[in-house]
Amino acid sequence: KAGVTQTPRYLIKTRGQQVTLSCSPISGHRSVSWYQQTPGQGLQFLFEYFSETQRNKGNFPGRFSGRQFSNSRSEMNVSTLELGDSALYLCASSLLLNNEQFFGPGTRLTVL
Amino acid sequence: AQSVTQLDSQVPVFEEAPVELRCNYSSSVSVYLFWYVQYPNQGLQLLLKYLSGSTLVKGINGFEAEFNKSQTSFHLRKPSVHISDTAEYFCAVRLDTGRRALTFGSGTRLQVQP
Numbered sequence: 001k002a003g004v005t006q007t008p009r010y011l012i013k014t015r016g017q018q019v020t021l022s023c024s025p026i027s028g029h030r031s032v033s034w035y036q037q038t039p040g041q042g043l044q045f046l047f048e049y050f051s052e053t054q055r056n057k058g059n060f061p062g063r064f065s066g067r068q069f070s071n072s073r074s075e076m077n078v079s080t081l082e083l084g085d086s087a088l089y090l091c092a093s094s095l096l097l098n099n100e101q102f103f104g105p106g107t108r109l110t111v112l
Numbered sequence: 113a114q115s116v117t118q119l120d121s122q123v124p125v126f127e128e129a130p131v132e133l134r135c136n137y138s139s140s141v142s143v144y145l146f147w148y149v150q151y152p153n154q155g156l157q158l159l160l161k162y163l164s165g166s167t168l169v170k171g172i173n174g175f176e177a178e179f180n181k182s183q184t185s186f187h188l189r190k191p192s193v194h195i196s197d198t199a200e201y202f203c204a205v206r207l208d209t210g211r212r213a214l215t216f217g218s219g220t221r222l223q224v225q226p
Contacts, residue, residue: 042218042219043204043214044216045214045215048212058213090155090156092156100161102158105153
């Protein structure tokens with residue numbers, strides 16, 4: 001069974017731009033969570049989706065948004081990028097809410 | 113709100129020596145506990161988890177952890193480390209009710225030296 005895939009793996013953007021990251025969960029998994037990892041703040045929860053509905057949201061500004069499609073694939077969007085948004089963005093999928101989460105390799109976003 | 117403290121940011125150890133990575137948590141309600149490992153340029157891999165039952169939990173790659181409720185700790189141990197265990201290790205908690213997102217510690221970098 002294929003693992004969680006994230007595209008692209010690396011991304012370079014400039015301040016003020018917007019970016020969309022994609023996550024394909026393990027086949028059959030219906031829940032997708034997103035985390036941001038930075039050297040300064042560590043791993044922080046962004047949001048969680050299940051059955052196309054956002055079920056949980058972390059403490060991030062409204063510039064960070066996401067959605068989940070009917071096939072459970074998820075995207076997250078960051079608008080008006082800031083230098084501080086440079087991070088590794090990790091996606092994790094689970095069979096249902098509250099099950100074990102399996103992480104993808106992440107998308108490394110660099111904002112110049 | 114819950115929090116996780118990993119007391120050591122870096123732990124150097126020689127190959128074949130034992131190691132303990134410390135984790136303490138704070139929560140007003142019951143939690144589930146996890147240890148994840150992250151190799152360079154990779155995502156997180158679950159090493160082991162404590163949901164209920166026996167307080168001694170065995171995981172992959174020879175790691176184990178013990179849940180101590182009175183000390184609110186969940187330390188990770190391995191009796192003999194290998195060079196390949198060099199990685200970043202994260203302790204995480206999740207509430208068993210309500211908001212269930214993972215809260216991570218700041219990580220411990222395990223450096224195994226030959």
